[in-house]
Amino acid sequence: MTEAIRIEGVSKRFGNLQALDKISLSVPHGSFFGLLGPNGAGKTTLIGILGGLVRADSGNASILGHNVMGQNLEYKRRVGIVPQELLYDPFFTVREALIFQSKYFGLHNNGKHVDYLLEKLHLQDKAKINTRRLSGGMKRRLMIAQALVHSPPVIVLDEPTAGVDINLRLTLWDFIRELRADGRTIILTTHYLEEAEELCDEIALMRDGRIVAQDKTTHLLANFEENIRVRLKITGSVPKTLPPHERQGDYAIFSLPDCSHINALLNTVHNSGGTITDMEVSRADLEDVFIAMMKAH
Numbered sequence: 001m002t003e004a005i006r007i008e009g010v011s012k013r014f015g016n017l018q019a020l021d022k023i024s025l026s027v028p029h030g031s032f033f034g035l036l037g038p039n040g041a042g043k044t045t046l047i048g049i050l051g052g053l054v055r056a057d058s059g060n061a062s063i064l065g066h067n068v069m070g071q072n073l074e075y076k077r078r079v080g081i082v083p084q085e086l087l088y089d090p091f092f093t094v095r096e097a098l099i100f101q102s103k104y105f106g107l108h109n110n111g112k113h114v115d116y117l118l119e120k121l122h123l124q125d126k127a128k129i130n131t132r133r134l135s136g137g138m139k140r141r142l143m144i145a146q147a148l149v150h151s152p153p154v155i156v157l158d159e160p161t162a163g164v165d166i167n168l169r170l171t172l173w174d175f176i177r178e179l180r181a182d183g184r185t186i187i188l189t190t191h192y193l194e195e196a197e198e199l200c201d202e203i204a205l206m207r208d209g210r211i212v213a214q215d216k217t218t219h220l221l222a223n224f225e226e227n228i229r230v231r232l233k234i235t236g237s238v239p240k241t242l243p244p245h246e247r248q249g250d251y252a253i254f255s256l257p258d259c260s261h262i263n264a265l266l267n268t269v270h271n272s273g274g275t276i277t278d279m280e281v282s283r284a285d286l287e288d289v290f291i292a293m294m295k296a297h
C-alpha cells in the first residue's frame with residue numbers, strides 16, 4: 001500500500017515549549033487513521049504542518065509523495081484540511097463561499113460538485129443564507145464542504161464532530177465512510193474515543209509532542225493486558241485474598257488478561273463465603289487503552 005502521509009523526524013518549538021519532538025508517522029493510503037491524544041499533545045500543530053500553516057523547525061513531511069515544506073504547493077491539491085476553529089467568510093452566502101473556494105483551485109465550473117456537497121452535508125436549504133447566520137454546527141459542516149471542493153484524495157479532519165448534534169454526527173460519518181470507500185485516506189482527531197474505535201482502522205496515540213503508540217486498532221485492543229473487566233457486587237464475607245481491584249461504591253472492579261481468569265476469581269469469592277449479587281463483564285475499549293497508555297508515558 002502506498003503512503004498517503006509520511007512524516008519524518010518533525011520537531012516544533014513554541015518558545016520554551018517542545019510542541020512536537022521528532023515525530024515520525026506513516027499513514028497508509030486508503031486508511032481511516034485516528035490521531036489521538038490529550039489536550040496539548042500536539043495534534044493540531046502536526047496537522048498545521050501538513051496544511052502549510054505551521055512551519056516545522058526540522059524534519060520532513062509529504063502528502064502522496066509531495067513535500068509540504070518546500071516551495072512547491074502541488075501537495076495542496078492532494079489534501080483537504082478541516083481545521084478545529086470555526087473560520088468562515090462573513091460576506092458570502094454558503095454556496096458563494098464554496099464556489100469561491102473552488103476558484104482557489106482553478107475550478108471554475110464546480111457548481112455540480114458544490115451542490116453534491118451541500119446535499120451530503122445537509123446544507124441545501126442554507127445555500128443562499130449568509131454564512132454569518134449559520135449555527136456553530138452548520139458552520140462546521142460548511143468548513144467540511146470547503147475542504148472537499150477540490151475532491152482531495154487525502155482528508156484531514158481536526159475534531160470534525162465537536163459541537164455537532166448526534167443525528168448529524170451519524171450522517172457525517174456515513175458520508176466520510178463513503179469517501180473512504182471511494183479510496184480516500186481519512187485522518188481524524190477526536191476526543192470521542194468510541195467514535196475512533198468504531199471508525200479508525202489504525203491509530204496513533206500522541207502525548208507531549210511524541211507518538212507513544214501506533215498500531216491497528218484491533219491490535220491495540222487485543223494486546224491490551226487488562227482486556228477483560230469484571231464488575232462484582234459481593235455481599236456476605238468478602239475474601240481477604242481478592243486479586244487487585246478498584247472499588248466503585250458497592251462494586252469491586254477487576255481487570256483480567258482474558259476470560260480464562262474469570263472462573264478462578266468467582267471461585268475465590270465463593271470459597272470464602274462471599275455471595276455475588278450482581279456481575280457485569282465487559283471487554284476493554286479504546287478508552288481503557290488510552291488511559292493506560294497515558295499513565296505509562
Ligand SMILES: Nc1ncnc2c1ncn2[C@@H]1O[C@H](COP(=O)(O)OP(=O)(O)OP(=O)(O)O)[C@@H](O)[C@H]1O
Pocket residue numbers: 014017019037038039040041042043044045046084
Ligand atoms: N502558536 C502557538 N504559540 C505558542 N504555543 C502554541 C501555539 N500553538 C500551539 N501551542 C502549544 O503547543 C502545544 C500543542 O498544542 P496543539 O494545539 O497542537 O495540541 P492538540 O493536541 O491539538 O490539543 P487539543 O486536543 O486541545 O486540540 C500546546 O501546549 C499549545 O499550547
